[in-house]
Amino acid sequence: AKSSSAAADESADALIIGAGYAGVTVARELAARGLKPLILEARNRTGGRIWTDTFSGEQVEIGGGWVGEQQKLVQRELTRYGIATTPDIGPERMLLPGDNGLESLTPEEAVGALSPLWSEFYRGSENYFERPYEPLHRKDLLQKVDGLSLADRLRQLSLAPKEFQRLNSETSLYSGGPSSIGALTGMAQWFQLAGGTYESSLSMNQKPAGGMISLLKAMLKEAGTEVRLQSAVTRITESKGLVTVEVSGGKRYTAPLVVVATPTNVWKDIAFHPGLPPAHATAARQGIGVPHSNKLWIHVRGRTEALFAQTPEGSPISMMLPQQQLSDGRLMVAFGGPSLDAEDPAAVQKAVRQFLPGSSLIRYRTMDWGRDRYSRGGWGLRRPNQLLNLFPQIEEPHGRILFAGADIAQGWHGAYIEGAIESGLRAAQQAITLAP
Ligand SMILES: Cc1cc2nc3c(=O)[nH]c(=O)nc-3n(C[C@H](O)[C@H](O)[C@H](O)COP(=O)(O)OP(=O)(O)OC[C@H]3O[C@@H](n4cnc5c(N)ncnc54)[C@H](O)[C@@H]3O)c2cc1C
Numbered sequence: 001a002k003s004s005s006a007a008a009d010e011s012a013d014a015l016i017i018g019a020g021y022a023g024v025t026v027a028r029e030l031a032a033r034g035l036k037p038l039i040l041e042a043r044n045r046t047g048g049r050i051w052t053d054t055f056s057g058e059q060v061e062i063g064g065g066w067v068g069e070q071q072k073l074v075q076r077e078l079t080r081y082g083i084a085t086t087p088d089i090g091p092e093r094m095l096l097p098g099d100n101g102l103e104s105l106t107p108e109e110a111v112g113a114l115s116p117l118w119s120e121f122y123r124g125s126e127n128y129f130e131r132p133y134e135p136l137h138r139k140d141l142l143q144k145v146d147g148l149s150l151a152d153r154l155r156q157l158s159l160a161p162k163e164f165q166r167l168n169s170e171t172s173l174y175s176g177g178p179s180s181i182g183a184l185t186g187m188a189q190w191f192q193l194a195g196g197t198y199e200s201s202l203s204m205n206q207k208p209a210g211g212m213i214s215l216l217k218a219m220l221k222e223a224g225t226e227v228r229l230q231s232a233v234t235r236i237t238e239s240k241g242l243v244t245v246e247v248s249g250g251k252r253y254t255a256p257l258v259v260v261a262t263p264t265n266v267w268k269d270i271a272f273h274p275g276l277p278p279a280h281a282t283a284a285r286q287g288i289g290v291p292h293s294n295k296l297w298i299h300v301r302g303r304t305e306a307l308f309a310q311t312p313e314g315s316p317i318s319m320m321l322p323q324q325q326l327s328d329g330r331l332m333v334a335f336g337g338p339s340l341d342a343e344d345p346a347a348v349q350k351a352v353r354q355f356l357p358g359s360s361l362i363r364y365r366t367m368d369w370g371r372d373r374y375s376r377g378g379w380g381l382r383r384p385n386q387l388l389n390l391f392p393q394i395e396e397p398h399g400r401i402l403f404a405g406a407d408i409a410q411g412w413h414g415a416y417i418e419g420a421i422e423s424g425l426r427a428a429q430q431a432i433t434l435a436p
Pocket residue numbers: 017018019020021022023040041042043046047048049050062063064065066067231232233234261262263266269270293294295369374375377378379380404405406407414415416417418419420
């Protein structure tokens with residue numbers, strides 16, 4: 001009889017916590033080897049920080065939106081499932097911080113202005129990331145730079161105010177707060193992975209057919225793995241070669257191993273027995289997902305030019321990108337800064353008018369990933385010293401408890417599904433050696 005609260009309700013060959021790209025990659029790999037894993041997902045949907053949904057009748061991305069041709073694992077998976085990509089629409093005009101407020105440039109002028117600045121900013125990264133896919137290869141050179149924040153690096157360059165703001169607006173956006181949050185080596189690794197030039201980094205603008213979720217759905221379909229939605233894991237206990245996982249509400253699951261594929265920032269919400277090893281405990285305490293990440297979809301009335309805007313740190317909107325023109329208006333994506341009250345339509349309207357004077361909003365939608373209880377942050381970006389302090393230990397299993405997630409990837413970490421897939425492949429390999 002199923003009565004004892006101590007008895008496990010269900011068992012599986014492996015339990016996977018989280019149905020984002022990392023967890024689903026693990027499931028597909030384990031299923032391919034004949035195992036029957038089970039995914040426990042806290043939300044009532046799959047995808048995690050990828051959320052393809054609708055806004056103003058259009059398919060839109062509430063979380064991550066773009067992939068790039070330099071992302072080899074993503075490209076391999078897209079090819080495997082026959083999913084095509086199309087480049088996103090480019091801007092007709094660009095607003096960048098200038099000497100007196102924002103300055104209007106053509107896209108060519110903007111690239112011409114930004115490219116040498118970023119080359120200077122990342123100077124030396126071609127050496128300390130001699131092999132960007134193996135970030136620890138030049139540990140010797142990293143000792144000098146891994147402690148630097150993006151703000152530290154900006155200070156080293158002694159830039160004129162305009163140049164400072166052009167770089168800082170982006171480093172603060174990626175940091176999800178002040179540029180002192182993110183590590184220079186975090187963004188520098190992305191720069192080298194993309195090809196080591198500002199121009200090459202611009203090719204991260206591909207949209208998969210069916211949205212960012214379509215690849216995940218194809219992987220999950222091949223896996224045939226069941227996903228238990230609304231199953232938020234609260235406790236993971238390993239004892240005598242068996243792992244017991246408890247979800248909110250008290251239901252328990254057991255398996256010979258568990259893969260924790262949640263964002264690093266929510267590890268602190270799960271009670272681990274035995275407790276987390278030092279690197280994992282440090283990551284759980286410091287977080288890797290950036291604190292502030294508010295993505296807005298904005299529908300502006302009428303015919304509106306395809307405008308891109310990037311603003312000085314502290315502005316209500318940090319960045320705005322043009323999306324499709326519809327019959328009644330244009331869609332735009334905006335990243336709200338910490339100073340924007342995104343719940344207040346008047347504040348959003350006012351912020352948009354900074355770039356499009358006289359414009360009026362038909363509607364908008366906002367998602368604050370920093371306040372979301374199952375991510376507690378946006379994309380990941382390593383903090384100063386995290387590369388040398390956490391890696392490679394953070395990828396190691398803790399007994400029969402394994403870890404996956406974009407935040408702890410070696411290559412395109414944090415802000416890219418490429419990293420989630422990479423870490424999922426690695427965790428699946430480890431799981432196979434532990435499976436009975
Ligand atoms: C605004 C934004 C923009 C981004 N832009 C891009 C982009 O353009 N391109 C790109 O490639 N990437 C982008 N990213 C990053 C990308 O979304 C992530 O790197 C990737 O989706 C992370 O995958 P993951 O599987 O590691 O984690 P997640 O996708 O976060 O999946 C983890 C899963 O674990 C679940 N979970 C959490 N806690 C529990 C619990 N206690 N019990 C059970 N389940 C739990 C979560 O609900 C979630 O489904 C962006 C992210 C954000 C937020």
